[in-house]
Amino acid sequence: MSPDKILLSHGSGGKATHHLITQTLLKRLANPILNQLADSALLPYEKKLGFTTDSFVVSPLRFPGGDIGKLSICGTVNDLVMIGAVPEYISLALIIEEGLDYAVLEDIADSVAETARHAGVWVVTGDVKVVEKGAADKIFITTCGIGRIVKNRPLSVKNIEPGDRVIISGTIAEHGLAILAKRKDLGLGFNIKSDCAALSGMIIPVLKKTGNIKFMRDPTRGGLATTLNEIAASGGLGIIIDEARIPLSPKVRAACELLGLDPLYLANEGKALLVVAEKGAEKVLTLLRRHPLGRNAREIGTVVKKPSKQVVLNTVVGTPRIIDMLVGESLPRIC
Amino acid sequence: MSPDKILLSHGSGGKATHHLITQTLLKRLANPILNQLADSALLPYEKKLGFTTDSFVVSPLRFPGGDIGKLSICGTVNDLVMIGAVPEYISLALIIEEGLDYAVLEDIADSVAETARHAGVWVVTGDVKVVEKGAADKIFITTCGIGRIVKNRPLSVKNIEPGDRVIISGTIAEHGLAILAKRKDLGLGFNIKSDCAALSGMIIPVLKKTGNIKFMRDPTRGGLATTLNEIAASGGLGIIIDEARIPLSPKVRAACELLGLDPLYLANEGKALLVVAEKGAEKVLTLLRRHPLGRNAREIGTVVKKPSKQVVLNTVVGTPRIIDMLVGESLPRIC
Numbered sequence: 001m002s003p004d005k006i007l008l009s010h011g012s013g014g015k016a017t018h019h020l021i022t023q024t025l026l027k028r029l030a031n032p033i034l035n036q037l038a039d040s041a042l043l044p045y046e047k048k049l050g051f052t053t054d055s056f057v058v059s060p061l062r063f064p065g066g067d068i069g070k071l072s073i074c075g076t077v078n079d080l081v082m083i084g085a086v087p088e089y090i091s092l093a094l095i096i097e098e099g100l101d102y103a104v105l106e107d108i109a110d111s112v113a114e115t116a117r118h119a120g121v122w123v124v125t126g127d128v129k130v131v132e133k134g135a136a137d138k139i140f141i142t143t144c145g146i147g148r149i150v151k152n153r154p155l156s157v158k159n160i161e162p163g164d165r166v167i168i169s170g171t172i173a174e175h176g177l178a179i180l181a182k183r184k185d186l187g188l189g190f191n192i193k194s195d196c197a198a199l200s201g202m203i204i205p206v207l208k209k210t211g212n213i214k215f216m217r218d219p220t221r222g223g224l225a226t227t228l229n230e231i232a233a234s235g236g237l238g239i240i241i242d243e244a245r246i247p248l249s250p251k252v253r254a255a256c257e258l259l260g261l262d263p264l265y266l267a268n269e270g271k272a273l274l275v276v277a278e279k280g281a282e283k284v285l286t287l288l289r290r291h292p293l294g295r296n297a298r299e300i301g302t303v304v305k306k307p308s309k310q311v312v313l314n315t316v317v318g319t320p321r322i323i324d325m326l327v328g329e330s331l332p333r334i335c
Numbered sequence: 336m337s338p339d340k341i342l343l344s345h346g347s348g349g350k351a352t353h354h355l356i357t358q359t360l361l362k363r364l365a366n367p368i369l370n371q372l373a374d375s376a377l378l379p380y381e382k383k384l385g386f387t388t389d390s391f392v393v394s395p396l397r398f399p400g401g402d403i404g405k406l407s408i409c410g411t412v413n414d415l416v417m418i419g420a421v422p423e424y425i426s427l428a429l430i431i432e433e434g435l436d437y438a439v440l441e442d443i444a445d446s447v448a449e450t451a452r453h454a455g456v457w458v459v460t461g462d463v464k465v466v467e468k469g470a471a472d473k474i475f476i477t478t479c480g481i482g483r484i485v486k487n488r489p490l491s492v493k494n495i496e497p498g499d500r501v502i503i504s505g506t507i508a509e510h511g512l513a514i515l516a517k518r519k520d521l522g523l524g525f526n527i528k529s530d531c532a533a534l535s536g537m538i539i540p541v542l543k544k545t546g547n548i549k550f551m552r553d554p555t556r557g558g559l560a561t562t563l564n565e566i567a568a569s570g571g572l573g574i575i576i577d578e579a580r581i582p583l584s585p586k587v588r589a590a591c592e593l594l595g596l597d598p599l600y601l602a603n604e605g606k607a608l609l610v611v612a613e614k615g616a617e618k619v620l621t622l623l624r625r626h627p628l629g630r631n632a633r634e635i636g637t638v639v640k641k642p643s644k645q646v647v648l649n650t651v652v653g654t655p656r657i658i659d660m661l662v663g664e665s666l667p668r669i670c
Binding site: 009015017018036041043045047048049050051052053054055056057059089091092093094095124125126127129130131132134135136137140142144146156221234325326327332333 | 383467
């Protein structure tokens with residue numbers, strides 16, 4: 001029997017912690033490595049690895065299309081996929097506020113387990129801390145991920161050259177808008193769902209079938225505009241984007257117009273931005289579109305030598321506009 | 336120029352985040368892997384690996400003998416060492432409360448960097464989230480660690496047999512007592528310092544020089560009593576401990592008597608509990624004592640077949656006492 005509320009004793013390292021770990025987490029996440037409940041997980045690896053971490057502090061915990069548990073697996077899985085690694089092992093560290101409904105934790109653990117199963121990863125080690133009421137907001141989750149690099153060929157921004165094509169794997173701005181609508185109780189009537197999804201199933205097969213992908217990144221916080229700017233800045237190149245080609249669902253377009261929001265700066269949690277050699281762009285698009293998550297994949301732009309380190313948007317009205325990184329904060333705690 | 340306060344925009348993923356990462360973290364933690372600021376770190380590994388995570392929510396952030404930054408590296412380094420892994424790569428995820436003094440973050444980053452250097456590990460990937468004022472208490476840190484297993488021989492509780500000796504690497508209860516004294520402003524006049532330390536320098540050479548260590552664990556939350564119970568329970572064996580042999584500094588003994596606290600349940604952050612084959616116990620003790628952190632190492636008990644899954648303390652007054660895991664919470668947020 002689990003108690004109704006998370007108590008301070010759930011973070012004490014004693015019996016209540018043991019109960020929480022075995023009854024709430026291990027029961028859902030069991031695998032031969034995690035089952036050992038050792039302080040560290042032993043990974044039977046012999047290849048180059050990807051290793052990543054992300055904390056998740058999303059508010060509200062549950063939103064249309066996902067929750068913090070799903071997000072904490074997808075986010076880390078996607079970070080691995082973006083450097084060309086096949087996600088395999090995940091660590092899960094929870095910071096929980098005293099007084100959280102135990103059922104909320106169970107729902108989150110269910111969601112973590114289901115998402116991990118779906119993404120083909122194992123949670124192999126973890127930690128639980130509980131802080132006093134008011135010292136955290138319900139629950140924060142930090143995951144780490146480890147994955148083997150596909151064909152020992154990690155992707156790098158250094159591979160990018162003028163002429164390369166920029167591809168986005170689907171419609172943008174859905175996660176940011178879903179969180180905003182839910183949080184502000186906007187009652188838009190648009191019913192916009194977060195795109196929160198693990199990208200391994202879509203991306204890894206493409207990576208294995210073509211050598212033409214040069215770099216990838218998932219446009220999360222700061223949106224597509226910020227990610228494009230990061231690529232332009234670190235690659236020392238320019239990027240020209242064709243606004244008319246950016247895939248946007250009619251709902252999202254309508255909501256953004258109504259609210260005066262720029263979808264280019266809204267977060268995505270299930271999209272990949274790919275930079276691909278010109279000759280391989282068509283094949284990559286075809287492969288992406290074979291997967292349900294990639295049906296709306298589009299080529300949206302081109303890498304150019306100049307203007308260096310800038311992103312230029314050719315707008316639908318025909319004028320070019322320089323788009324910058326996100327300045328200030330748009331919407332805190334979207335992930 | 337860094338600003339005075341952490342703002343919500345430091346967690347936005349935009350320019351302020353970039354500034355925080357490059358100016359505050361990367362400047363202190365630079366290495367060829369982290370410098371790439373990719374979403375994941377690429378690890379050039381070919382051996383069996385240890386992988387661990389821990390969140391740190393200690394309050395106060397700074398205490399005699401350490402701070403949350405030092406703790407967040409030592410804790411994860413020690414978890415790796417305990418399974419027989421040489422710690423090499425660390426991830427660092429920060430959840431920061433809006434309004435935190437920027438100087439506090441800089442001090443913590445200094446401490447992380449110094450401790451990592453001292454322990455011979457690289458922080459290779461990380462994340463920063465900022466939550467609104469009141470949604471977290473100043474700062475929480477989650478680290479993950481990866482390390483290569485020494486000689487491909489991971490330690491396991493399954494190796495433990497009756498007759499094995501139990502060794503503690505030094506005096507106990509210092510971390511728990513230091514936090515308690517600082518937090519309650521007890522003004523004990525004892526000036527007790529936390530034992531917070533990375534154990535790799537002491538333990539790894541011993542592991543390499545002897546095959547007699549069967550299992551190790553660091554007795555953190557829940558103290559020595561809880562850790563001994565975990566070993567007895569998962570090994571299906573009993574442990575007899577001789578109270579008179581447990582190393583305790585005079586200061587800690589006096590403070591515990593004054594406050595009515597049992598040092599067996601107070602946390603340690605720089606001690607290892609080792610289970611060693613009888614024939615190797617003397618050699619392991621000799622090797623431990625060569626290192627400054629192991630000068631007070633003592634053999635404190637023996638593994639027995641029965642009473643199974645129990646820990647019996649032969650007290651200084653001559654009576655045996657069964658000691659259980661910590662029940663309830665002793666002192667929240669000690670790590």
